[in-house]
Amino acid sequence: MAHWIKFKHKDAIHTGILNDKEIECYEGDMFNNPSDTGKRINLDEVELINPCNPSKMIALWNNYKTLADEKGLSKPNNPLYLNKAISCISQPGEDIIRPKSYNEAIFYEGELGIVIGKHCKDLEPNETNDYIFGFTCINDVTGMDIVKKDPSFDQWTRSKSFDTFGIFGPGIVTDIDPLNLQIESKLNGKTVQNYNTSDMFFNVYEIVSFLSKDMSLLPGDIIACGTNAGLGPMNEGDTIKVSVEGIGELTNKLV
16 A cells, blocks of 8 residues: 655645655656655655646536435446546645635545546456556535536536645555545534445446446546535635545645
């Protein structure tokens, strides 16, 4: 298992593996055999940034049994997904900013994120493990009241693509079992989501296989696996912390 991060140190951007509070510094592409420089830096000396730069950020819908039961939905025939605009991505720890054009409910959605490591197309589920680099934490922020504003068209992409609504990181963990991970969201310190990835309709390998048959997946691409029961609205000044077992946590404030 390795915990990959990207960080700023002395006005330069670096890649490394985090071991407790010490960073092993690497050079080269994280996804293509980077080399250990031998240099070590203390975590307190750096500023963490997004661990990769995805070409796309895909978000699953209706992928958890408990939430589906709560909403009267059934298992879909295949993974259902939408795209979040790349411009919505913010850095770990940055504020979630309410859009000037939208004054209704903004929801947090704590999720597991898949990070693609190699170009892939037309994979079967048993082939996907070699193309998944690792896993990260996701807060798939949503302007929920926009979705049904127009009775002729569900506006999922718009509701999820405002600036600062795409939060992932702060690192990527490799060689972890994604089929049995606990995910927790805390709103102002109170647990509001606490669920396990074993409750997914479609597991990470099935998701990557299905998406790879629709489109090419590229190194660094992010797939948010969907959320479960407990998602809900935030008010200005609220702090939301999303943590995924064995991976880390994201903390952001709505302003």
